[in-house]
Amino acid sequence: MKVFQAILGFWLTAVILCAFLFPIVPEITRWYEFPVIPGLEQKARILFFHVPLAWTSVVGFVVSVIFAIRYLRTKKLDDDIRSSSAAGLGLLFCALTTITGSIWAKFSWGSFWNWDPRETSIFVLLLIYGAYFALRSSVQEDDKKATLAAVYAIIAGVTMPFLMFVMPRIIASLHPDPIINTQGKVSMNGTMLTVFLSSLAGFTGLYFWIYSLTVRLARLEFKRSSEGE
Amino acid sequence: MKKGGFLGVTAAVFRKDTSSEIRTRYALNALFLFTVTTLSIILFSFQSSTVPVQVHAGLLWVLIFFAAMSGLSRTFITEEDRGTILLLKLSTISTPVYYGKLLFNVLLLIALTAILTVLYAMVLPGFIVLSVPTLCISLFLGTVGLASASTIIGALIAKANARGTLYPVLSFPIVLPLLLTVIRATTIAMEQEGWDAAMDEYRVLISYILAINAASYLVFEYIWKD
Numbered sequence: 057m058k059v060f061q062a063i064l065g066f067w068l069t070a071v072i073l074c075a076f077l078f079p080i081v082p083e084i085t086r087w088y089e090f091p092v093i094p095g096l097e098q099k100a101r102i103l104f105f106h107v108p109l110a111w112t113s114v115v116g117f118v119v120s121v122i123f124a125i126r127y128l129r130t131k132k133l134d135d136d137i138r139s140s141s142a143a144g145l146g147l148l149f150c151a152l153t154t155i156t157g158s159i160w161a162k163f164s165w166g167s168f169w170n171w172d173p174r175e176t177s178i179f180v181l182l183l184i185y186g187a188y189f190a191l192r193s194s195v196q197e198d199d200k201k202a203t204l205a206a207v208y209a210i211i212a213g214v215t216m217p218f219l220m221f222v223m224p225r226i227i228a229s230l231h232p233d234p235i236i237n238t239q240g241k242v243s244m245n246g247t248m249l250t251v252f253l254s255s256l257a258g259f260t261g262l263y264f265w266i267y268s269l270t271v272r273l274a275r276l277e278f279k280r281s282s283e284g285e
Numbered sequence: 286m287k288k289g290g291f292l293g294v295t296a297a298v299f300r301k302d303t304s305s306e307i308r309t310r311y312a313l314n315a316l317f318l319f320t321v322t323t324l325s326i327i328l329f330s331f332q333s334s335t336v337p338v339q340v341h342a343g344l345l346w347v348l349i350f351f352a353a354m355s356g357l358s359r360t361f362i363t364e365e366d367r368g369t370i371l372l373l374k375l376s377t378i379s380t381p382v383y384y385g386k387l388l389f390n391v392l393l394l395i396a397l398t399a400i401l402t403v404l405y406a407m408v409l410p411g412f413i414v415l416s417v418p419t420l421c422i423s424l425f426l427g428t429v430g431l432a433s434a435s436t437i438i439g440a441l442i443a444k445a446n447a448r449g450t451l452y453p454v455l456s457f458p459i460v461l462p463l464l465l466t467v468i469r470a471t472t473i474a475m476e477q478e479g480w481d482a483a484m485d486e487y488r489v490l491i492s493y494i495l496a497i498n499a500a501s502y503l504v505f506e507y508i509w510k511d
Contacts, residue, residue, distance in 0.1 A: 194446045204444055204508070208455065215493070218463075
């Protein structure tokens with residue numbers, strides 16, 4: 057664990073330094089230079105933070121759904137602790153994605169919120185997380201709470217692909233997107249792609265590190281509350 | 286399994302819900318009055334001004350969505366409140382109960398949507414439809430999808446506390462993909478002729494219905510047993 061933390065700290069520091077310090081130039085002559093993306097220029101740097109955050113908020117959702125399915129099979133409360141911790145972290149990353157994206161939108165598109173399909177889908181993910189925790193807080197019994205939350209997570213997981221993959225293809229989007237939207241494709245060079253993928257890996261690592269901490273914390277809290285009874 | 290098999294139990298649950306609804310007419314009366322109230326608020330706020338077609342399509346679906354939210358959760362909540370759920374659990378198995386209630390909700394919402402759309406078209410002269418088949422198909426698919434999502438969330442909410450407020454909160458993010466698509470389909474029905482103008486939207490709606498029903502089929506047993 058200690059080694060993992062050290063590597064993660066070093067890795068993310070390197071990614072952040074590269075993302076901020078590497079110059080963006082029209083003609084690439086040296087290995088550490090990023091190409092100019094028309095319409096984005098310096099604003100392209102958000103790519104290294106915003107996209108990994110969005111990615112981790114979806115990872116959090118997927119982890120939550122996986123443990124929700126496992127809970128329904130095993131009925132072990134530990135799986136519910138894992139599922140809800142994953143969702144809690146997902147909510148945090150989802151909020152950060154919305155905030156960073158909205159600030160970027162203000163400077164690129166002129167307003168904080170435009171109901172772009174991607175903005176809609178991240179907003180709905182935020183709503184799902186909110187509804188998930190509202191449902192959890194409305195039930196007192198632990199196992200009933202866990203079952204209802206697991207069922208809701210699974211139903212939400214089934215409808216999520218419609219927002220993530222179907223809606224952006226039907227409705228025209230302004231979003232520059234290196235992965236899904238081919239019209240607004242961002243042309244990256246090798247250096248940029250390397251930093252981007254490293255950032256993606258780094259943020260995923262960060263997610264799983266915080267995730268293991270919150271799971272341990274939630275287990276301890278659960279143990280204390282069940283001993284108190 | 287008790288006599289009658291899968292379809293028999295489904296039909297029996299459906300008959301039971303229908304006859305208890307016909308006896309009390311609770312949902313029908315409440316939903317009809319809800320529709321009249323909401324429509325009159327829309328009329329008061331519009332006065333005689335003309336609005337773009339997208340607004341009409343959106344408003345119609347806002348009406349249908351909130352009508353569904355106020356009526357469809359009852360099927361499971363009443364079982365829970367009257368304490369009849371234990372009897373139902375003893376005498377049946379889970380899946381047919383779900384399908385019986387789903388069928389009841391789908392038919393209730395289809396009837397309601399039909400009345401609502403006709404009323405809407407009568408009182409708001411700006412609601413002009415170029416392609417009636419497109420409108421009918423999208424209303425039908427949208428209603429079936431909305432009823433499917435509402436039924437499983439209704440089953441979920443019957444087990445929780447603070448049901449009234451939680452129901453739309455839980456349902457909205459689940460049905461939003463459906464609502465966005467069906468509002469587009471309705472707008473197309475008002476702007477273009479030919480039933481196949483909204484083909485992409487039909488495909489999305491049908492796959493949504495299939496996905497939500499497959500998920501409901503898989504998870505309902507866990508809610509029911511609890």
